Amino acid sequence: KSFTLITNLFVQVGTSVADYIANEDLQTQPFVLALGNLSKLEFAQFFVIIERRPIDVPTLSKAIDTCFNCYVLFDLEYSPLSSSVWNFISNAIYGMNGNLTPTGSTVKNFVVENLN
Numbered sequence: 001k002s003f004t005l006i007t008n009l010f011v012q013v014g015t016s017v018a019d020y021i022a023n024e025d026l027q028t029q030p031f032v033l034a035l036g037n038l039s040k041l042e043f044a045q046f047f048v049i050i051e052r053r054p055i056d057v058p059t060l061s062k063a064i065d066t067c068f069n070c071y072v073l074f075d076l077e078y079s080p081l082s083s084s085v086w087n088f089i090s091n092a093i094y095g096m097n098g099n100l101t102p103t104g105s106t107v108k109n110f111v112v113e114n115l116n
Contacts, residue, residue, distance in 0.1 A: 011035055013044045021052045029079055030070040032063045064089065066113075 011020055013035050020033075030050045036043030046063040047054040050070055057063045068089055071078065078086040090096045 013037070017047060017054050021049065021054065029076060030067045030074075031079075031082075032060070032067050034060065034063075068094070 011017075011033065015035060017033065017035070030048055033047040033049050033054070034043045035045040035047075043060065046057050046060055048057060048063055048066045048070065049055075055066060057066055068086065070076070071086060
């Protein structure tokens, strides 16, 4: 389950995301959902789930970026299970070094790309 620190859930291709979200006891914090074959690490589709609402994203890197931006944009605390991974992403990839204040362009880009 160590890989679940980034992606909380893997489900098989063909699974209805809407049914899965409706029937599972899921956390409300943003997380990445990958549809595919975990044993072969082959994934067909990625989603960021926020408050049981799926956002379809084209790649794993875009899913991680979108999920991270949700944490920053909505000023959410990381889940204790995944906080070390999100802190690493914050520091190593985004260079935020503990500063979780989004810039105007970060907010604007997130809204334009995901909510329009």
